[in-house]
Every structure is written in C-alpha cells, then in structure tokens.
Amino acid sequence: MxxxxxxxxxGGVGKTTTTANLGAALANSGLRVLLVDLDxxxxxxxxxxxxxxxxxxxxYDILTSQTPVSEALxxxxxxxxxxxxxxDLAGAEAELVxxxxxxVLLREALQPLENDFDVMLIDCPPSLGVLTVxxxxxxxxxxxxxxxxxxxxxxxSRLLDTVTLVRQRINPALHVGGVILCMYESATRxxxxxxxxxxxxxxxxxxxxxxxxxxRIYQTAIRRNIxxxxxxSFGQTVFxxxxxxxxxxxxxxxxxxxxxxxxxxxxxxxxxxRAKARASGPGDTKALDAQVLPADAPASxxxxxxxxxxxxxx
Numbered sequence: 001m002x003x004x005x006x007x008x009x010x011g012g013v014g015k016t017t018t019t020a021n022l023g024a025a026l027a028n029s030g031l032r033v034l035l036v037d038l039d040x041x042x043x044x045x046x047x048x049x050x051x052x053x054x055x056x057x058x059x060y061d062i063l064t065s066q067t068p069v070s071e072a073l074x075x076x077x078x079x080x081x082x083x084x085x086x087x088d089l090a091g092a093e094a095e096l097v098x099x100x101x102x103x104v105l106l107r108e109a110l111q112p113l114e115n116d117f118d119v120m121l122i123d124c125p126p127s128l129g130v131l132t133v134x135x136x137x138x139x140x141x142x143x144x145x146x147x148x149x150x151x152x153x154x155x156x157s158r159l160l161d162t163v164t165l166v167r168q169r170i171n172p173a174l175h176v177g178g179v180i181l182c183m184y185e186s187a188t189r190x191x192x193x194x195x196x197x198x199x200x201x202x203x204x205x206x207x208x209x210x211x212x213x214x215x216r217i218y219q220t221a222i223r224r225n226i227x228x229x230x231x232x233s234f235g236q237t238v239f240x241x242x243x244x245x246x247x248x249x250x251x252x253x254x255x256x257x258x259x260x261x262x263x264x265x266x267x268x269x270x271x272x273x274r275a276k277a278r279a280s281g282p283g284d285t286k287a288l289d290a291q292v293l294p295a296d297a298p299a300s301x302x303x304x305x306x307x308x309x310x311x312x313x314x
Contacts (some may be wrong), residue, residue: 014182025255049235
C-alpha cells in the first residue's frame with residue numbers, strides 16, 4: 001500500500017479538497033483507496049456525507065482506546081473507504097501526551113489493512129502536533145498542497161524541519177514526494193515568483209541526503225474553481241458533482257501524473273472527465289485543455305525535474 005500524508009500546517013490551502021478528489025481520481029483509475037481523516041474538524045468525513053453518531057467508532061477511538069481499525073472503516077464509494085473523524089479528536093492531543101510510543105499508534109493500527117488497499121491518503125490537521133507526527137510515521141510519502149503565496153513558503157521550512165526529525169528518529173523511509181499548487185492563478189506575478197523560488201529551493205536539494213532531495217513540483221496545478229467548493233457541501237467529490245469542471249480535469253490529470261511518476265500506467269478512467277469535456281464541443285475543449293502552468297513560465301520551473309518539465313504547451 002502506498003502511504004501518503006497530505007500535509008501543510010497552514011490552513012485553507014486545499015489539503016482536504018486534494019485528499020478527497022485525488023483519492024476519487026485514483027479510485028477511478030481502478031485503485032483501492034483508503035482515506036484517513038486526521039483533522040479534528042472532520043471536513044474530509046463531511047466531504048463524503050458521513051455524519052458520525054455518538055456510538056460510531058472513529059479515528060479517535062483507534063488512537064485512544066486501541067479500537068480495531070476494521071470497526072471504524074466506512075465505505076463511501078466504490079473502491080473508497082474512509083476512517084472518519086469528528087471534534088472528539090481534538091482531545092487526543094492532550095490524552096496522548098503521556099502515552100509511551102504515542103507517535104506510532106496510527107501506524108500500528110493500520111497494519112492489518114496493508115494488503116486491503118493500494119493507496120492511503122491521510123488528511124492532516126493544520127498543525128505540527130501529535131496527530132501530524134502520527135501521520136508522518138504512518139506514511140512513507142509526503143504530499144504538500146501549497147498556495148502560491150509568500151507566507152506559504154515561510155511555513156514550508158518549518159514543515160520540512162518536522163519531516164526531517166521524523167525521518168531521522170522514527171521513520172527513515174519518509175520522503176517528500178512533491179508539492180501541488182492549489183488555487184493556482186497563472187496570470188498573477190506573485191504566483192510566478194513563488195513558483196520560481198520553490199523551484200530553486202528544490203533544485204538546490206538535488207543530490208543531497210534531505211527528505212526532499214527528489215521532490216517535484218507537480219506539473220498539474222489545481223486551478224481556482226468554485227465547483228470544488230460547491231461539491232463538498234453536497235457530500236460529493238467533484239467527479240460526481242461537476243465532472244466537466246476545471247477541478248475535475250485538474251485532479252484527474254494530477255492522478256495520472258502521480259501514477260506515471262510511481263511507474264504505474266494510469267487506467268483510461270482517469271482521463272474520463274477530459275474525454276467528456278471534448279465530447280461536449282470544441283468550446284469546452286479549448287478551455288479544459290489549456291495548460292495549467294503557462295507556456296511562457298520562467299525557465300527555472302522546468303529545472304525542477306528534467307524528465308517532467310513544468311511548462312509544457314498544450
């Protein structure tokens with residue numbers, strides 16, 4: 001099972017949206033997907049229309065009472081199951097502070113599911129506390145949704161420090177897989193400058209022993225799209241709610257790119273939203289086929305990974 005922690009200590013950057021819709025895109029490709037809601041706000045749980053009753057088992061019970069993970073699993077879509085969370089999880093930080101081995105509780109709890117799923121995505125809270133450390137220990141790969149703003153880069157260094165500590169002391173397999181640009185607006189100068197700085201930072205790490213030495217900026221950026229915000233209010237993924245929207249196309253392309261980067265051939269289902277858009281007429285096709293990162297993007301963006309340049313014309 002490929003184990004991915006979707007993490008950024010800054011809130012509102014697209015962690016939950018990415019976890020839900022990337023998970024749905026990977027399931028559309030034929031993979032069995034496990035989603036873990038590790039945020040006390042429970043937004044990933046609500047995204048799939050799951051409302052926990054007082055008697056229902058959640059990730060809180062798994063961490064604090066050693067409840068078997070099988071009792072918390074909720075199947076929400078074909079090939080998608082979720083371990084839900086609610087506000088009770090906020091108390092786990094305080095309850096676990098004196099527990100020996102608290103950092104490995106989630107990893108140990110998830111071991112029985114190792115062969116039941118192909119990929120796991122953990123939606124982390126916007127903090128770097130015990131819950132986030134549990135996610136980093138349970139995962140082998142870190143995926144960082146990032147909004148192209150100045151403060152996002154400042155917070156990135158602290159996040160990478162935490163990843164480094166976990167890698168050194170508990171989980172040597174942990175590495176940063178890549179950065180996803182969310183709510184991306186290619187026309188703004190700020191977005192271009194932030195991408196340049198990030199590309200230079202990652203390029204400088206090539207050949208080093210850091211956890212992000214092979215990290216990439218994914219070519220597929222997620223454009224700002226109101227359909228992504230609307231879909232969660234209906235308890236649906238963007239593929240169910242608006243399969244022809246930019247949000248659906250972007251996440252389908254991102255899933256395809258991630259599979260290719262991992263040496264997997266994406267199934268035809270990943271490209272379904274794009275195919276549907278083409279069928280609807282040439283006007284829609286032009287808009288949906290527009291390159292997310294502009295063709296005239298700075299040359300430095302293409303240096304992040306010579307095998308997958310970021311600025312490619314449609």
